[in-house]
Amino acid sequence: MTSTTDDEIYYDPFDFDVDVRAHEVWRRMRDEAPIYRNDAKNFFALTRYDDVLECLLDTDTYVSRFGTTLDMMSDDEFPLPMFIFRDPPEHTLLRKLVSRAFTPRKIDGLEARIERVCGRLLEPLEDAPVFDFVEAFSSLLPPTVILALLGFPEGLETEMRASVDGGLAIDEDTTTGSRVLVEGENLGNAVYEMIPDLCRERRVNPTDDLLTVLATHERELEDGSTRPLTNDEIMGYVALIAGAGSETVARMLAWGIVLLADHPDQLRELGENDALIPNAIEEILRYEAPSPVQGRRVMRDVEFHGQVVPAGSNLLLVNGSGNRDERHFADADRFDIHRDIDRHLSFGYGAHFCIGAALARLEGRIGLAQMVQRYGTWDVDHAAIEWVHTSTVRGYKSVPLTV
Numbered sequence: 001m002t003s004t005t006d007d008e009i010y011y012d013p014f015d016f017d018v019d020v021r022a023h024e025v026w027r028r029m030r031d032e033a034p035i036y037r038n039d040a041k042n043f044f045a046l047t048r049y050d051d052v053l054e055c056l057l058d059t060d061t062y063v064s065r066f067g068t069t070l071d072m073m074s075d076d077e078f079p080l081p082m083f084i085f086r087d088p089p090e091h092t093l094l095r096k097l098v099s100r101a102f103t104p105r106k107i108d109g110l111e112a113r114i115e116r117v118c119g120r121l122l123e124p125l126e127d128a129p130v131f132d133f134v135e136a137f138s139s140l141l142p143p144t145v146i147l148a149l150l151g152f153p154e155g156l157e158t159e160m161r162a163s164v165d166g167g168l169a170i171d172e173d174t175t176t177g178s179r180v181l182v183e184g185e186n187l188g189n190a191v192y193e194m195i196p197d198l199c200r201e202r203r204v205n206p207t208d209d210l211l212t213v214l215a216t217h218e219r220e221l222e223d224g225s226t227r228p229l230t231n232d233e234i235m236g237y238v239a240l241i242a243g244a245g246s247e248t249v250a251r252m253l254a255w256g257i258v259l260l261a262d263h264p265d266q267l268r269e270l271g272e273n274d275a276l277i278p279n280a281i282e283e284i285l286r287y288e289a290p291s292p293v294q295g296r297r298v299m300r301d302v303e304f305h306g307q308v309v310p311a312g313s314n315l316l317l318v319n320g321s322g323n324r325d326e327r328h329f330a331d332a333d334r335f336d337i338h339r340d341i342d343r344h345l346s347f348g349y350g351a352h353f354c355i356g357a358a359l360a361r362l363e364g365r366i367g368l369a370q371m372v373q374r375y376g377t378w379d380v381d382h383a384a385i386e387w388v389h390t391s392t393v394r395g396y397k398s399v400p401l402t403v
Ligand code: HEM
Pocket: 064, 068, 083, 084, 085, 095, 146, 240, 241, 242, 244, 245, 246, 248, 249, 252, 289, 290, 291, 294, 295, 345, 346, 347, 348, 349, 351, 352, 353, 354, 355, 356, 357, 359, 360
């Protein structure tokens, strides 16, 4: 934690204390420092809804290729072949290839499998009236679903989750007060080692999974010739999708469970009318954005609220704050599953809009519906809740539930 005077605003997305009090800090930033500057960590931040949206939509001025979280932003372009760290037009081409796997038809086709997985994870808990919702359910569902989408054999979800957690976790560096990435196994584990063999097999026997799309794609080169994707490129896609789609969904579900425990009347309403669940998921996403900060490099001098942000600056777009901006959402700090939401910012916006949004929503709806059907209500042991600390998500690592 960094010490500040009582009335000074201090924001750092990796400060564990700020993370817990984020909404109080973001409110002050929106009202008193709508363009915020942190000299020590060398970044600017925007927190108002309109400002965040404007920047997300302008990929010429606010670029992703130098990294999108503060810990990875440097003067060099991000080296890994992942399209979240690329800008149009290259981004458009790389994204188009996998967007085929995320069409509404493909995602709807996963519904029965997601229902089965939820049932398989929740059934054994019926005799355990107290359990950790994150450990037992919300952190296992997303990797299982992603492995299905990719076309991996069943049963590797625990390994996949360990790999993703290791790759994104951050630790407190107590000497400098800054956060450093914890070394994870990341691409080195058994799941990733299977990829070359699985791809070889898909080239011979194509199916309708994402690995087949990647294994059979011919990348066009500048001279007009084509070549298959390299193993590194394929692993880049897999690592990006696994990373982006696991931690986030786990957080969304955990936020939902806690928010509904804190609003028992609204939880009861969901039990009486499951048609309310889709909008409840949107309100959960709006209220507590699982991925609340998107970093960009500014490519030309720009001005916000009378202050120049010079070309070359790191700019944090705090979409989690935009979602609570009273200038856009009436009574924004009230959690209301009936709220009419035109557009929240939890999936970003524009060119980088979350490619997995439909899948995340489906997992949210099915996961929540099954919890409501099985248990009706639940209580959270707030004192025992633990926070997770990664470079990308905000939320809980452990949520002890009594059902
Ligand atoms: C509640 C769950 C989720 C949340 C809150 C979320 C949030 C986000 C956000 C904010 C972005 C934009 C990043 C930026 O502008 O730099 C994004 C992009 C992305 N998300 Fe998600 N995401 C979720 C689930 C998923 C899932 C389930 C998948 C895949 C299975 C996924 C894959 C991706 C990918 C590949 C990108 C990069 C898109 C691009 O750069 O064009 N996400 N997500």
